[in-house]
Amino acid sequence: MLKIIKRIDVMSAAIMGAATTATFGLIAGLFIAAFGGAMSNFGNNSSFGNSGGFGSGLGIVAVILFPVLYGFFGFIGGAIYAALYNLFAGMVGGIKIELE
Numbered sequence: 001m002l003k004i005i006k007r008i009d010v011m012s013a014a015i016m017g018a019a020t021t022a023t024f025g026l027i028a029g030l031f032i033a034a035f036g037g038a039m040s041n042f043g044n045n046s047s048f049g050n051s052g053g054f055g056s057g058l059g060i061v062a063v064i065l066f067p068v069l070y071g072f073f074g075f076i077g078g079a080i081y082a083a084l085y086n087l088f089a090g091m092v093g094g095i096k097i098e099l100e
Contacts, residue, residue, distance in 0.1 A: 004094040008082040017078020018071040025070025026063070033059030 036059035089095075 001098070002096045003099050004096050006089055006094045008085050010079050010082040010086070013082035013085075014075045014079035017081070018075035021074025021077070022067040022071030025067035028070070029059075029063040029066035032062035032066070035059070036062070 085094075
């Protein structure tokens with residue numbers, strides 16, 4: 001039997017959006033950190049010494065900053081999506097799903 005989603009709670013959709021996109025932000029930050037760490041010594045000349053490079057610091061910042069930024073924008077996006085869904089579901093109907 002098909003059920004119709006008539007309304008989505010805006011706050012719960014916003015929180016779910018924040019959680020899922022923050023996870024993607026963490027994954028992206030880890031990739032940036034791994035790439036930055038690998039490339040931190042690329043092109044360093046021995047006459048200048050080994051300063052650790054810009055890439056290693058950028059990776060640490062990415063692991064912290066990306067999940068926060070992704071989560072923030074995911075929260076906003078989830079809230080907007082839920083509000084628009086509620087608006088249009090009233091006009092055209094909702095999404096039909098099958099539950100067991």
